[in-house]
Amino acid sequence: MVNSRMSTSGQARPPKKDRREEARETARLMRAEQAKRDTRRRLFLRGGIGIGLLAVVAIVALVIVNTVNAPAAAGPANMASDGILLGSEGTAVSAATSAALTADADPIATDQTALTDTANIVLYLDYLCPICGNFETTNGKQITDWVTAGNATVEIHPISILDRLSSGTKYATRAANAAACVADYDPNNFLAFNTAMFADQPTENSSGRTNAELASLAQEAGVTSSDVASCITDQTYAGWVDASTQRALAGPIPNSDIENVKGTPTVLVNGVSYNGSFTDAAAFEAFVTAQMTAAPGE
Template identity: 65%
Template sequence: MARESARLMREEQKKRDARRRWYWRGGIGVGLIAVAAIVAMVVVGSVKPPSPGPLNMASDGVLMQGDGTSITAVPTAATAADADPTPTDVSALTSTVNITVYLDYLCPYCGQFETTNGAQLSSWLTAGNITLETHPISILDQSSNGTKYSTRSANAAACVANYQPDSFVDVNAALFANQPTEGTDGLTNAELVSLVEKAGVTDASVSSCITDQEFGSWVGDATDRALAGPLPNTDVKNVAGTPTVLVQGVQYTGALDDAAAFEAFVMEQATATGDTGTDTGE
């Protein structure tokens, strides 16, 4: 009897062990399903749907012009979500030299170009000698300690283009005058709001646009388009670095800190294409 009892106890123990193994395997299966569901939710949540672009940036850039006394933005409709941008029709700009700049507000070389040439560009622009199309993009988000300053500052510029576009040149200059160093957090959203207000922005919608990052997704889309190319109105295939500066569609590859060299290049391209609106007044 003792042997039979022992045998029965061993068989019952085996059954209990088997049930535990099945429960354990089932638990793993349920756990894996739960993990997979969570991962799927995170992935789906991180893929943001395309969003409309800002007003006055149908080309992914804002085009500024001057009339001899002031600078204004050329108005355009907003690009619809999922729609391709509309390149600027440079054939309608035959009386000016057309300058296009792709930039990142955290890029020190962009800051160098602006510091060297910003006043000169503004002077030419006011006089009506050039048009200036600025494309803010974000290629240095990884260089601001996780705060995505490149995207946030480009969004701030887009907010100005959308709500108070004639202030864009002043805000662009202010962003570079207060440019943070790579590897820092950059300006907070509150500081960006203060910066644009000090630069002359009075429309309250710009503040909430910056805080809510209204055009953050669009900045990412516009950046992807610039990096993938092709760039319109030029033989340059894509943005390979910032700043990418185009004069009459020809890329400037000279020194970024040499205003005389840049002016000579602008005059060279103006002469090559026969434009007559290029007198710098010097």
């Protein structure tokens, strides 16, 4: 005869009172977790969280990115991760600052664990890539609004994979170099410059913008540093663009569920790659919201 307090597997079952208490505790924990998810979703949708970007400065210094045999090249300031991290306290967009990497230094990945109340969007972009242009046209204002309100951070990695489609002018590299120059000398205007780069975007198999036009575009986007124009003309960071592009293509990509960049745009939200339409703003917004409300590990 089987004891009424033994399961068919022979393991002792708790008394009925204990089972009720266990069920209540389980239900309480489930309600608490759901409440946390609801809070994250409300915070994301209502605006004005604020990420304390000054504190993020210290964050960009923890996780080392493995390197490949790319040419040694010094990088721009404020791009220690090979990208520039932008956020807001709820009013104006600003950049997390970091020292320039020396030619033999490894890039340093952003530690996103301190950014738990924001959607952390990471973009790998080529300024000649038409699909990147489509993504920016569709989602750029939405992302800028999220970042400005303090609901999101965006980390932009300008890379160069389409030089072969610029009639010999290496526009993809020159454009990424221009972005690095802005990041170095006027980082708080980087997002505005990034937006301007995709407005009236040059087409593939064209020569793209000249260096003078890139410098003029930076000025129109609000960049005031006189050093940016000479940095663009001198192609100061062209070697770094090549090296950072090779790192992105070789991987690993930190804070993500992908091994390496296989094309542009590559879009990540809280470490999860976006594989939906690049021309559907509602689909991207739904994806971002889903990542904000997902429990860790989901």
